[in-house]
Amino acid sequence: MTAPVDADVLIIGGGGAGCSAALHLAWRGARVVLLERGLVGSQASGANYGGVRQQGRHPAELPIAKRSHALWRRLPELIGTDCEFVQTGHLKLARNEAEAAELLAYLDVAASHGLQLEFLDGMALRRRFPWLGPAAVAGSFAPEDGSANPRLLSPALARAARQAGATLLEQTAVTDCRHENGRFVVETATRRFRAGRLLNTAGFWGGQVAAWFGEAVPIRHHTPNMMVTEPIPYTIEPNVGVAGGNVYLRQIPRGNVIIGGGYGMGDPVVPMSRPLAQVTLQAMRRAAALVPALAGVSVIRSWSGIDGMMPDKIPVVGPSSTTPGLFHAFGFSGHGFQLSLAIGAILCELALDGRTETPLEELSIRRFLAPQGVPAGGVMA
Amino acid sequence: MRVAVVGAGPAGVRAVEQLVRAGLRPLWIDEAPDGGGRIYQRPPAGFAREARALYGLEAPKARALHAALDALKPAADWQPDTLVWDIGADPRELHTLHEGQVAAHGFDAAILCTGAMDRVVPLPGWTLPGVTTLGGAQIALKAQGCAIGRCVALLGSGPLLWLVAYQYMKAGATVAAVLDTTPFATKARALAGLPHDPATLAKGLYYVARLRAAGILVAEGVTPLAIEGDGERGVSALRWRDAKGRERWLDCDAVGLGWGVRPEPQLADLAGVPIRFDAVQHNWVPQRDAMGRTPVRGIYLAGDAAGIGGADVAEMAGACAAQALLADAVLPVDAALTGRLQRRLQRQARFRAALERAFPFPARLAAAMPDETILCRCEAVTAGELRAAAEPEGPHGAAPEVNRAKAFTRIGMGRCQGRVCGMAAAEVLAARLGCDVAEIGRLRGQAPVKPLPLSAAPEREAAA
Numbered sequence: 001m002t003a004p005v006d007a008d009v010l011i012i013g014g015g016g017a018g019c020s021a022a023l024h025l026a027w028r029g030a031r032v033v034l035l036e037r038g039l040v041g042s043q044a045s046g047a048n049y050g051g052v053r054q055q056g057r058h059p060a061e062l063p064i065a066k067r068s069h070a071l072w073r074r075l076p077e078l079i080g081t082d083c084e085f086v087q088t089g090h091l092k093l094a095r096n097e098a099e100a101a102e103l104l105a106y107l108d109v110a111a112s113h114g115l116q117l118e119f120l121d122g123m124a125l126r127r128r129f130p131w132l133g134p135a136a137v138a139g140s141f142a143p144e145d146g147s148a149n150p151r152l153l154s155p156a157l158a159r160a161a162r163q164a165g166a167t168l169l170e171q172t173a174v175t176d177c178r179h180e181n182g183r184f185v186v187e188t189a190t191r192r193f194r195a196g197r198l199l200n201t202a203g204f205w206g207g208q209v210a211a212w213f214g215e216a217v218p219i220r221h222h223t224p225n226m227m228v229t230e231p232i233p234y235t236i237e238p239n240v241g242v243a244g245g246n247v248y249l250r251q252i253p254r255g256n257v258i259i260g261g262g263y264g265m266g267d268p269v270v271p272m273s274r275p276l277a278q279v280t281l282q283a284m285r286r287a288a289a290l291v292p293a294l295a296g297v298s299v300i301r302s303w304s305g306i307d308g309m310m311p312d313k314i315p316v317v318g319p320s321s322t323t324p325g326l327f328h329a330f331g332f333s334g335h336g337f338q339l340s341l342a343i344g345a346i347l348c349e350l351a352l353d354g355r356t357e358t359p360l361e362e363l364s365i366r367r368f369l370a371p372q373g374v375p376a377g378g379v380m381a
Numbered sequence: 382m383r384v385a386v387v388g389a390g391p392a393g394v395r396a397v398e399q400l401v402r403a404g405l406r407p408l409w410i411d412e413a414p415d416g417g418g419r420i421y422q423r424p425p426a427g428f429a430r431e432a433r434a435l436y437g438l439e440a441p442k443a444r445a446l447h448a449a450l451d452a453l454k455p456a457a458d459w460q461p462d463t464l465v466w467d468i469g470a471d472p473r474e475l476h477t478l479h480e481g482q483v484a485a486h487g488f489d490a491a492i493l494c495t496g497a498m499d500r501v502v503p504l505p506g507w508t509l510p511g512v513t514t515l516g517g518a519q520i521a522l523k524a525q526g527c528a529i530g531r532c533v534a535l536l537g538s539g540p541l542l543w544l545v546a547y548q549y550m551k552a553g554a555t556v557a558a559v560l561d562t563t564p565f566a567t568k569a570r571a572l573a574g575l576p577h578d579p580a581t582l583a584k585g586l587y588y589v590a591r592l593r594a595a596g597i598l599v600a601e602g603v604t605p606l607a608i609e610g611d612g613e614r615g616v617s618a619l620r621w622r623d624a625k626g627r628e629r630w631l632d633c634d635a636v637g638l639g640w641g642v643r644p645e646p647q648l649a650d651l652a653g654v655p656i657r658f659d660a661v662q663h664n665w666v667p668q669r670d671a672m673g674r675t676p677v678r679g680i681y682l683a684g685d686a687a688g689i690g691g692a693d694v695a696e697m698a699g700a701c702a703a704q705a706l707l708a709d710a711v712l713p714v715d716a717a718l719t720g721r722l723q724r725r726l727q728r729q730a731r732f733r734a735a736l737e738r739a740f741p742f743p744a745r746l747a748a749a750m751p752d753e754t755i756l757c758r759c760e761a762v763t764a765g766e767l768r769a770a771a772e773p774e775g776p777h778g779a780a781p782e783v784n785r786a787k788a789f790t791r792i793g794m795g796r797c798q799g800r801v802c803g804m805a806a807a808e809v810l811a812a813r814l815g816c817d818v819a820e821i822g823r824l825r826g827q828a829p830v831k832p833l834p835l836s837a838a839p840e841r842e843a844a845a
Contacts, residue, residue: 039785046788081776151788152777159778170781230796230832265471274651275828277467277476281483284838298832300796 004192007033007167009351010184012174012209013202015045016337017329019157019168020344021199021351023079026164028352033193034158034166035186037173037205041154043271044203044336047305049226049248049260050150051239052338053090054115055142056106058314060362061339062113067358068342069144075341079160083152084252089238090145091129093136093290099243100138107140117142131235133292147239147250150337157344177212179323197351198326201343204268204308206316206330210365214322217368219331222309223266225279227302229294231255236291247286249294257294259287264304273304309333310368317343317363319350327351328365382710383487385410385475386457387465387648388494390418391692392684392699394450396492399703401456403712408486409457410477412464416450418496418684419516420692422523423447435523437548438584442692466829468652473679476828483837490679490710492702493648494695497685499541499639500664502747502805506608508758511616511635515541518637519548528554530635534619536605538563539641539740540585546597547588556597557633560621562640562743564602571739598631600624604746608636640742643804644686650826652680658819661734662689663742664804665823671723673702674709681706694729697722747805748812756809757802759795764809766790771813781814782822783807796832799824 009025011018014036025032036042052072054065076082094100103119110117118141125139126132158168177186177198184198200209207219236251247261261283266273280302288295308331310316315333320326327350329343336343342358349356382405386396389411400407417423421443424430436443453459460479467476468491475486499514506512511530513521515537518529528549534557535546546559572582593599602624609618609630620630649667650656654675659666666688673681683702684695704719750756752765770789773779780786783793783806792806793799799806803824811818 039781079776155777155785155789159773159776162778228794229835277469277474277485277828280467280828281838284833284835285840288835288838295836296834298796298834299829300832301794301798301827302829303827 002191004194005033007031007193007195009197009199010186010193010195011035011199011201012177012186013200013206013330014040014154014158014168014170015043015201015203016041016154016157016340017045017343017347018199018201019154019161020341021201021347022166022168022344023157023161023164024344024348025351026161026166028348030352032166033195034161034168035172035174035188035193036168036170039170040158040168041151043305044307044332045154045340046151047226047273047303048150048224048307048337049258050147050250050337051090051241051248051335052085052148053142053145053239053241054338055090055110055117055140055145056092056241057335059109059113060314062115063358064317064339064342064346066113066115067345068339071341071345072148072338079156081152081156082148083156084149085146086148086253087144087146090142090241091238092140092142092241092243093132094138094243095135096137102243103138103140115142116144129238131291131293133290135289141238145239148337153337153340177209179213179326184325196325199347199351200326200328200330201347202330203332204306204330206308206328210316210320210328210330213320213326215320215365215369217316217331217365218311220309221266221268222307222334223264223273223304224260224307224334225262225264225275225283225302225304226258226260227275227280227283227299229257229259229297230300232257232297235293240290242290247283247290249287249291257297259283259299261286266304266306268306271306273306275302275304307332307334307336312367315339315363316365316368317346318360318365321364321366321369383408383489384706385486385488385491386494387475387491388418388496388684388686389413389416389450389461390420390494390496390684391446391695392494392702393418393492394446394453395696395699396494396683396703397453397457398449399700399707399715401453403707407457408460408475408488410460410463410465410475412462414462416461417443417447418692419520421446422520424524424526428526430526434552437551439692446696464831465648466831466833468648470653470677478833478837481834481837483839488679490681490706492673492681492683492699492706493652493686494682494684494699495645495648495686497642497644497689498800500641500643500742500804501638501801502640502743503750503754503756503758503764503802504605504607505751505754506610506616507638508755509608509610509612509616511610512608513635513637515545515637515639516642519545522548522552528552528635529637530616530633531555532557532633533635533637534558534560534631534633536560536562536619536636536638537640538743539639540736541639541641543585543588543592545637546592550592550595550597556592557631558598558600558619559592560603560605560619561601562603562605562746563740564624567741568601568739571735641740642685642689644688645800646686647826647830649675649680649682649686651828651830653677654680654682656823659688660819661737663737663744664689671701671726672705672719673698674705690729690733694726694733697726697729701726742804744808744818747808750805750809756806757792757795757799759797760791762790762792767792767806767809768813771810779814780810782820783810784822784825786810787824793824798827
């Protein structure tokens with residue numbers, strides 16, 4: 001084994017959050033090493049739907065989402081590419097009265113966080129978006145939201161981080177990590193890394209990293225079922241979702257429509273994931289119900305990826321409860337893509353300054369741990 | 382026991398024959414309106430051309446296979462004109478599309494005989510109207526009784542190049558030229574002293590002699606340069622450099638091109654069968670044993686989808702895969718037949734290796750494609766754009782393998798899912814990164830195998 005590599009900060013997991021953290025840390029001049037088992041952005045960060053939205057988020061996520069929004073808008077200036085981020089607006093639809101009531105109730109949550117939303121009844125909805133079918137009875141429009149290409153974000157952040165001086169090692173799986181003599185020691189098959197700070201941005205596998213430090217949490221793997229159609233003339237401008245979230249779709253200006261809904265199957269040990277035919281068909285049916293013109297369009301490809309799902313569907317973000325210098329950001333429960341930019345900035349502040357202005361209390365890992373610090377659940381595959 | 386066979390070409394027919402002999406009634410699916418596969422594709426009902434005219438020297442084999450096909454249809458659950466667009470491992474299901482309707486069919490064991498398609502090396506002008514693959518040119522003749530143009534140039538390498546040229550000539554089409562990118566010496570070296578299948582060799586020499594005798598321009602060791610024409614009128618000429626380095630051109634209104642074939646292993650891939658690079662075939666080939674068993678329990682492969690062997694090999698492999706399935710299911714088997722077929726398959730494998738050396742995939746030609754060539758025609762991605770994705774200075778860094786290059790450039794993201802351009806794209810990327818094409822990886826299989834209309838989704842929730 002070669003001599004250990006020393007750094008100021010070690011990062012486990014090269015998704016959007018980890019790559020963004022590496023970039024922010026490198027900007028501040030820290031010696032940072034990121035370890036990624038596959039290629040950066042291979043799982044949830046690269047395989048997700050590409051929604052960049054604040055609307056509909058849990059209030060605990062909104063301050064992070066707002067901070068991320070500012071970074072998304074500055075991407076070309078920060079990393080030299082926009083990753084196809086477009087601010088098309090996000091339209092969340094209700095298909096019955098109960099769902100409409102849900103949209104109405106969220107207006108207050110949004111207002112209290114300074115998020116501007118526009119409520120549209122059935123008439124207004126169809127006037128503004130004539131491609132909608134009769135299934136939608138009301139909608140809530142968030143003009144600042146939009147979408148981006150998830151396959152580009154992590155690699156672009158990684159390239160910028162490397163350029164700024166960070167070391168990102170791909171195809172480098174972590175086999176063990178521990179805290180000894182005030183330092184983190186992280187092992188891979190061939191090398192040992194040491195640093196005073198450790199960031200856990202390992203997605204679903206973040207549960208394993210937390211467990212290494214006595215913080216096992218009840219995380220499940222989550223495999224969104226995604227597909228894309230052949231290109232058709234560009235008409236569906238906003239990113240479209242529904243209350244309840246069982247189908248979502250967006251069209252990119254070149255014409256393809258990306259559709260998601262339901263869950264495929266996966267095995268995080270391999271790791272592998274794939275869509276399921278029946279789930280694909282269900283999402284196709286629901287998409288065509290929202291936008292009837294899609295009925296004649298063909299799906300050409302489907303995919304999935306592995307994310308970590310927490311029982312309360314919000315991530316674990318913040319300091320470890322057992323180990324000083326360890327900071328978690330994992331279990332984004334299917335909606336971490338938009339957050340990832342700000343998560344990197346926040347982790348950088350936590351690692352270098354020990355504090356951040358962004359409120360994280362509700363996202364603390366402590367919520368899953370019994371009062372004495374005894375884990376309340378195990379890691380579930 | 383629920384057994385399914387996908388494909389009714391030479392492999393599928395002989396697989397079903399063995400299953401029916403053993404008393405099974407398999408579900409038998411083919412994407413085409415009738416069986417026979419691409420090689421023995423039948424004309425539509427009402428067309429009355431003779432087998433001799435359609436299949437030439439292969440007519441007796443075609444007739445025998447069609448007779449078996451027709452005899453077996455009533456003994457199986459025969460479902461033609463049906464696409465298998467996905468295969469599920471747990472539960473084991475084939476997901477089909479027929480006349481715009483989807484269905485799911487459970488199975489315990491399946492033999493996948495999904496065939497092959499042409500290997501294509503894009504060149505400037507290959508997206509013009511009038512350009513098709515050699516396989517497509519042959520099917521136009523076999524199925525529809527028409528040529529791809531009035532004055533046809535045929536370009537590529539491999540036995541199919543000469544066969545199509547001969548068939549076009551026999552059918553009365555004007556063949557402007559037959560241009561083989563493999564130098565004569567390469568072929569002579571590989572084939573001399575390896576007469577494992579003298580009949581095939583003799584047929585090949587016969588085709589070439591007949592073409593030359595008919596006064597058709599035949600050139601070997603050529604480097605294709607471009608197909609000329611415009612989007613309105615289509616192809617008008619073909620330009621190439623001959624073996625002596627002189628630039629040549631000729632007028633034509635259609636071009637058929639192809640460099641051998643590659644497996645269509647999408648269903649095997651989706652079923653979880655590992656796919657490996659075979660250096661001899663220069664193809665990605667699903668893993669299977671000599672009998673067609675895969676590492677995935679209950680999944681068997683036969684025919685060109687399991688590695689290119691041609692129609693005769695496919696017939697034998699189909700019977701073997703069925704025998705393997707029967708043996709694994711502890712049903713009566715025909716050990717004598719299996720032994721006989723395995724010996725013949727081994728001899729064929731040696732001949733196939735010689736054939737691959739005689740007609741190698743022109744990897745360097747693909748790698749040297751000009752930057753402005755449209756490589757992925759579905760997404761209009763040029764070779765230059767793909768090369769840019771290998772540059773570390775690019776906005777997303779360098780793509781170290783083909784799926785990452787796909788993510789950056791959209792190459793292989795269109796309707797054909799990289800079936801057509803994937804191999805050439807891998808050569809371009811490997812050459813730019815300076816690594817072996819096997820290390821570049823392959824475009825991963827993703828359902829649906831072919832486009833699936835949203836309207837096919839059933840109105841109601843399917844019963845779980």
